[in-house]
Amino acid sequence: MWPRALSYWLLNYRRTWRGSVVSSFLTPLLFLAAMGFGLATLVDRGPNDALGVPYVSFIAPGVLAATAMQTAVGESTFSVMGAIKWQRQYHAMLAGPMGVTDVLVGHLVYVALRVLVTSAVFLLVAGALGVLLSWWVVLALPVAVLTGMAFATPVFAFAATTESDAGFNVLFRFVVMPLFLFSGTFFPISQLPGVLQPVAWFTPLWHGVSASRALSLGTAEVLPVLGHVLVLAVWTAGGFLLARRAFRSRLEV
Amino acid sequence: MARTLVERNLRAFRHGWITLVSGFFEPVFYLFSLGVGLGSLVGAVTTDSGAEVPYAAFVAPALLAASAMNGAVYDSTFNVFFKLKYAKLYDSVLATPLGPRDVAVGEISWALLRGQVYAVAFLVVVAVAGLVESWWALLALPAATLIGFAFAGVGMAATTFMRSWVDFDYVQLAILPMFLFSATFFPLSTYPDSLQLVVQATPLYHGVALVRDVMIGQLHVGLLGHVAYLVVMGLVGFYVTGRRLERLLLS
Numbered sequence: 001m002w003p004r005a006l007s008y009w010l011l012n013y014r015r016t017w018r019g020s021v022v023s024s025f026l027t028p029l030l031f032l033a034a035m036g037f038g039l040a041t042l043v044d045r046g047p048n049d050a051l052g053v054p055y056v057s058f059i060a061p062g063v064l065a066a067t068a069m070q071t072a073v074g075e076s077t078f079s080v081m082g083a084i085k086w087q088r089q090y091h092a093m094l095a096g097p098m099g100v101t102d103v104l105v106g107h108l109v110y111v112a113l114r115v116l117v118t119s120a121v122f123l124l125v126a127g128a129l130g131v132l133l134s135w136w137v138v139l140a141l142p143v144a145v146l147t148g149m150a151f152a153t154p155v156f157a158f159a160a161t162t163e164s165d166a167g168f169n170v171l172f173r174f175v176v177m178p179l180f181l182f183s184g185t186f187f188p189i190s191q192l193p194g195v196l197q198p199v200a201w202f203t204p205l206w207h208g209v210s211a212s213r214a215l216s217l218g219t220a221e222v223l224p225v226l227g228h229v230l231v232l233a234v235w236t237a238g239g240f241l242l243a244r245r246a247f248r249s250r251l252e253v
Numbered sequence: 254m255a256r257t258l259v260e261r262n263l264r265a266f267r268h269g270w271i272t273l274v275s276g277f278f279e280p281v282f283y284l285f286s287l288g289v290g291l292g293s294l295v296g297a298v299t300t301d302s303g304a305e306v307p308y309a310a311f312v313a314p315a316l317l318a319a320s321a322m323n324g325a326v327y328d329s330t331f332n333v334f335f336k337l338k339y340a341k342l343y344d345s346v347l348a349t350p351l352g353p354r355d356v357a358v359g360e361i362s363w364a365l366l367r368g369q370v371y372a373v374a375f376l377v378v379v380a381v382a383g384l385v386e387s388w389w390a391l392l393a394l395p396a397a398t399l400i401g402f403a404f405a406g407v408g409m410a411a412t413t414f415m416r417s418w419v420d421f422d423y424v425q426l427a428i429l430p431m432f433l434f435s436a437t438f439f440p441l442s443t444y445p446d447s448l449q450l451v452v453q454a455t456p457l458y459h460g461v462a463l464v465r466d467v468m469i470g471q472l473h474v475g476l477l478g479h480v481a482y483l484v485v486m487g488l489v490g491f492y493v494t495g496r497r498l499e500r501l502l503l504s
Contacts, residue, residue: 170271
């Protein structure tokens with residue numbers, strides 16, 4: 001039954017997509033332009049050639065994974081809480097033959113599609129600019145979707161359990177933003193102070209960035225990439241179980 | 254009179270202190286990410302006024318200026334719009350002896366006060382990180398207030414023209430490119446000549462250039478040009494806001 005829940009969110013998006021153009025399509029491209037072309041002039045003639053590739057090619061897959069995270073988190077906070085508390089779309093869906101899991105899966109698939117479209121647009125533009133170095137980058141698209149899901153499922157669980165939107169500010173400022181800045185998107189985590197590096201290993205974004213970077217640069221080896229994918233899958237599955245439990249206790253009568 | 258509105262905002266924020274505190278961390282995270290993480294890849298940078306500084310010292314002033322802009326814009330657009338359209342706050346305010354101009358003065362003062370707290374905190378972090386060389390850096394505080402004034406004035410004036418939340422995408426569309434391209438993360442000399450003129454036309458460029466030179470301790474007459482740009486921008490925004498609020502609330 002979940003495709004019916006999905007169709008609601010798609011219909012809804014058809015009416016509101018204009019607002020997402022700036023945030024989901026333009027933002028990553030502006031970051032790519034500023035960092036990859038502007039800042040790159042400083043990095044590429046910098047003191048050490050630590051990256052081994054042009055800086056723009058280094059950050060493009062990083063920005064891809066970070067955008068997947070931001071899109072997924074953005075779609076998993078207010079709209080989930082709103083569907084429970086404010087507009088109550090979930091309740092409307094549950095009044096029909098759909099079950100709680102259908103409602104959850106339908107909404108999650110919608111988020112996955114949003115991440116897919118945003119990532120695909122970014123990859124097409126980056127590809128047209130010639131900054132992607134390998135055809136393996138095609139596989140970075142499913143990796144980006146999985147990265148998004150590794151964030152969406154736990155955030156769904158969080159959004160379904162929280163009572164006020166104040167927690168979302170904290171989530172954006174103290175989780176999403178630091179991950180964006182410190183998970184290897186803009187520089188290798190080997191530049192971080194030693195104690196912070198192991199922290200990065202546990203975050204889904206670092207695995208998303210590392211896998212897409214290996215694929216985009218054409219340096220991918222099978223085992224490490226599978227390892228990254230596995231971590232992302234574990235986050236997604238764990239988050240899904242939490243989200244399902246939260247949805248059940250909040251929505252089932 | 255406008256002081257009472259500032260006091261009202263201060264009281265209202267006692268419940269939102271976590272939002273208030275979290276605003277301080279954004280430039281700090283950026284500083285450590287760009288300054289420390291990227292800094293070693295970049296090395297030293299030559300500023301547009303000719304000083305050679307480590308990359309962290311190059312971006313720190315830009316982050317201070319950008320956060321003054323962001324704070325002022327957020328306060329004067331999202332917050333004011335909510336109060337204007339949904340909370341109907343100003344309708345109640347005007348039932349008191351306060352007038353529309355007091356509303357404008359009060360809200361802008363509040364934005365400046367809040368921005369000043371962030372600026373002081375950020376400057377302390379920058380100093381502790383060893384990125385400040387000169388006592389002239391203290392001038393960055395009034396400079397941040399001036400940036401806040403310029404953006405709060407124009408932001409609030411723009412808010413009075415907005416019809417719905419959808420219009421805020423235009424705010425994003427103006428703010429984000431400025432944040433990324435106003436000689437914030439890389440010097441003006443990086444751009445081709447034609448684009449340099451575009452960058453120099455943006456208000457944030459003047460804010461960044463002003464804060465950067467005082468923080469490095471390079472004082473010169475050209476700084477007055479940046480100051481003049483921001484003062485005029487703030488005054489125009491402020492004037493338009495007062496006129497518009499009068500029309501929106503009293504007619």
